[in-house]
Amino acid sequence: MPQASKRMLIAGNWKMHGRLESARALAEDIAAAIRENEALRAVDWLICPPFVHLPVVAAALQRSADASSDINALAWSARQNDKTTVGRQHAKDIPLYLGAQNLAAQSDGAWTGEVSGPMLLDCGCAAVILGHSERRQHFYETDAMIATKLCLAIASGLVVLLCVGESEQARHEGRTEAVIAKQLEVLTELPPGQREAAFQPVIAYEPLWAIGSGRSANPEDAQKVHASIRKQMLDAGFAAAHLRILYGGSVKPENAAALFAMPDIDGALVGGAALEAKQFLAIGEAAIRRIIAPVPEERKSWPG
Template identity: 40%
Template structure:
């Protein structure tokens, strides 16, 4: 059986009740025959709204973060158990913005992935190098270190995660890794996963650096690119649906 592609939208800190309603309804209506998996990862205040809007569709719900703690005096945090109550299937962990602005370490990201898995939520583990690291020839070192931390903590469960390779220099900048550059890193990550689990082939490895309607098809045609983590383009229904269509086409 061919592994499904996954197209996951990351709304980041965007949206409002009216705009969300129009966006989710348009996406749900436009993707009825989708052969790939599709999800939207929305800000926490909108989980209840989007849970209701997606009802009856194939659109999955995702969160943008999850606490490593089960419960307690952690003001502002959202636990995995809370997310499950809203039917959340995916949770982004370790996004470069969380690492950069909130000081999240490789070890913390690994713990968040473990907490998500323990509650039946699939973590979308983000890894990627900065422009300075790429120019210094450290891409392989950085991404392998970030993934190794998650493998170390999650052991035999590692085949249950989703990995998103997001070169930091390509996020929201309009710059995109070439399909060949992206494939090179994805193949590296697949090999690293293969050393940790015999089920590495079923792990979806997404590309997440300014994938859009124009470049999605060429990226998704690569052997080890199993989908995309989509930022800005996920806020525009026609663009998001075009990316889903590209994933459907590459699925066949």
């Protein structure tokens, strides 16, 4: 993706929902809509099904693209970096990519039930979600474990979608910025060599108190957090003005437009609404309206 023209990203986290046929049908419906509607190709799309459905969803996307190997990490890499890679770019390709919801903290070996980065690449994945609040809360993933996974994802060539966010208690205590700064250290403290090897990461702000609750942050409050994240990443030496920062707290078609009107919200990490093609696509349509009617200059926050 040329950094001068940052594209919005709509990512769908399917979590542990659906069966094989419903996953196939959902992927086909999303791909068909994006292929048939040129306007929907103005944003990037990412869908993250459960591990066991990755091959079937990848096959559905490949059939839709009429190509055998276009929807993969190399295709994403070419779009991210705007340069030729060994990945083939098909003339009929659409900006719809496949991602995973998690990654093992080991590269290979006797780790029963785990899935490595290279295995995700084999399934056609372009990206992986790391640090999701449900992984932190229910599976006790620490920042140290997430940092290990992040380095393995980078080594595998996967784009990292890092989730950060505060609890309701931290929010009430005014510790949102401090909590997120600590979580961002897995990126900001990367050694120079690994930082240079990394693709531009994607960050998703997901307030823990909003996940799965139907509650969403006030757009202005979400904007303040997004602007703070961007500044922290800039201070750490990242090209933060062009970094994509998504909002991920109960995004629905009804609140997407108000969220996307904020200058530092570059898309969404969608949960429940990603399980229905119509709702998921409607969120993307709200992002397209932001592109058509960009944020006025007087509302643009630092760094612009």
